[in-house]
Amino acid sequence: GNSVTQMEGPVTLSEEAFLTINCTYTATGYPSLFWYVQYPGEGLQLLLKATKADDKGSNKGFEATYRKETTSFHLEKGSVQVSDSAVYFCALSVPRWDRGSTLGRLYFGRGTQLTVWP
Amino acid sequence: SQTIHQWPATLVQPVGSPLSLECTVEGTSNPNLYWYRQAAGRGLQLLFYSVGIGQISSEVPQNLSASRPQDRQFILSSKKLLLSDSGFYLCAWSVGNPPLGYTFGSGTRLTVV
Numbered sequence: 769g770n771s772v773t774q775m776e777g778p779v780t781l782s783e784e785a786f787l788t789i790n791c792t793y794t795a796t797g798y799p800s801l802f803w804y805v806q807y808p809g810e811g812l813q814l815l816l817k818a819t820k821a822d823d824k825g826s827n828k829g830f831e832a833t834y835r836k837e838t839t840s841f842h843l844e845k846g847s848v849q850v851s852d853s854a855v856y857f858c859a860l861s862v863p864r865w866d867r868g869s870t871l872g873r874l875y876f877g878r879g880t881q882l883t884v885w886p
Numbered sequence: 887s888q889t890i891h892q893w894p895a896t897l898v899q900p901v902g903s904p905l906s907l908e909c910t911v912e913g914t915s916n917p918n919l920y921w922y923r924q925a926a927g928r929g930l931q932l933l934f935y936s937v938g939i940g941q942i943s944s945e946v947p948q949n950l951s952a953s954r955p956q957d958r959q960f961i962l963s964s965k966k967l968l969l970s971d972s973g974f975y976l977c978a979w980s981v982g983n984p985p986l987g988y989t990f991g992s993g994t995r996l997t998v999v
Contacts, residue, residue: 774929802988811892811976811993812930857930861988873920873945874978874988878929 770795774858774877781848781884789843789880791832791858799860801825801834801841802874806855815843815856848884855879889913892977892991899998905950905964907994909977912958917979919960920988921952924974936960972998 775790793799800819804812816825821836830845841858858877892909899905911917921933932945934952942952949968953961960977977991 804990812978812990814987814989817987873932873935874922874930876930 770799770860770862770875772858772860772875772877775880777855777879778881778883781882783850783884783886784847785884787843787845787848787852787882789856789858789882791841791843791877793839793841793858793860793875795839795860795862797862799862801832802859802861803830803832803841803843804857804859804876806857806879808854812857848882850884850886853882853884855881890977890979890989890991892994894994895992896995897997899967899996901969901998902966905962905967905971905996907962907975907977907996909960909962909991910958911960911979914958914979914981916957917981919954920978920980921960921962922976922978924976924993926973930976934962967998969998972996 772793781787800817802817803815805815806812815830816827816832818825818834821834824831824833830843832841832843834841843856857879859874861874889912919936922930923933924930933950934942934944936942936954939954939957942954949971950962950964973996975994975996978988980988
């Protein structure tokens with residue numbers, strides 16, 4: 769089946785520290801991989817994505833590389849800021865044909881709470 | 887531009903009362919629509935998805951139902967709420983073959999008391 773295993777939180781860092789949030793997956797077929805971020809009281813926003821092996825997604829200083837050999841998509845940032853405090857979700861999507869449409873439901877990890885202190 | 891509207895933002899309802907959450911999409915046609923729920927301390931769970939008007943699929947058995955009366959309107963309902971229905975409900979849409987991305991609404995925080 770399809771599933772995402774994500775590093776348990778919470779993660780607490782000082783400003784300018786290096787961040788890694790681990791994410792591994794199992795999937796049938798060829799998934800696309802995503803990182804979503806949820807700021808307090810808000811919905812989910814797409815942070816970055818990668819659609820095939822060895823692709824690197826990047827945005828706002830965050831990066832993640834699609835590693836098929838290790839089935840991983842770890843999120844990294846070299847220097848975190850207080851404004852990065854949020855919950856981060858790793859997710860995958862495997863297209864599925866359903867009544868004439870390609871459905872791509874998302875499978876989410878449990879989320880990792882990141883708190884950055886000044 | 888493509889946007890998704892979800893309301894209300896917060897809702898407190900007594901046990902046994904009905905529920906109706908609405909989600910509308912603008913700037914796209916024939917999207918795939920999804921309802922997700924995020925329970926406290928847990929990840930997101932897909933509740934329903936829809937590939938077209940009147941076409942609803944349920945991922946998990948539950949006390950909720952969904953309807954899609956128009957192409958860009960997706961409604962989550964319940965006749966009688968349970969305490970376990972409390973959570974953060976997110977509507978989302980995807981377009982493309984395969985899906986090029988997903989856009990989420992801002993969510994509704996439902997507390998059943």
